[in-house]
Amino acid sequence: MSAHLSAIDLLKLGDEDRKKPFLNQYWPYIIGVPFGIGTGVMINFGTRRPVFSGIQKHVVGVAGWCALLNYVQNKRDAYFAEKDAVYRHYIELHPEDFPTPERKKLADVFEPWVPIR
Structure with a gap:
């Protein structure tokens, strides 16, 4: 992979x-x-039962939470995929707004260091 990629190349990277x-x-x-x-x-604590009685409550709770969080993850992935598609489309329509950045040396980025004693 090249060290210097344009904006559209960054968004077109595959999985x-x-x-x-x-x-x-x-x-x-x-x-x-x-x-x-x-x-x-x-639930068991609130109904004054032994905390691990009625194991089906725990199984249903685990299944419910995992299903809910899996749904949230899928919605989140779809949101970010759509967001990337919008960005990619905009960059394809307006490539002049996203020039390839020029390479700089580290010495050009940092200001000279002057020790203060």
């Missing part, structure tokens, strides 16, 4: 070029399991 974070695909389950178990525990 094989982008590395997704590990937790990005598992966060609904990592959060859904404790929340689902906690929901069953809180």
Whole structure:
């Protein structure tokens, strides 16, 4: 992959070029399991029963939380995909607004350092 990409090249990178974070695909389950178990525990605590009695409440809670968070993740992915498509379309229509940035050396970016004693 080139070190210097234009704006449209950055948006056209395919899935094989982008590395997704590990937790990005598992966060609904990592959060859904404790929340689902906690929901069953809180229901039992509120009704003055032993906290882990009625295991079906815990199973339904885990399934419900995981399904809800999975739905949220899918909506979030669709939102960002649409947002990227709008950006890509705008950049394709107006390439003059997005010139390829010129290369700079690090020495040109930093100001000279003057020690103050």
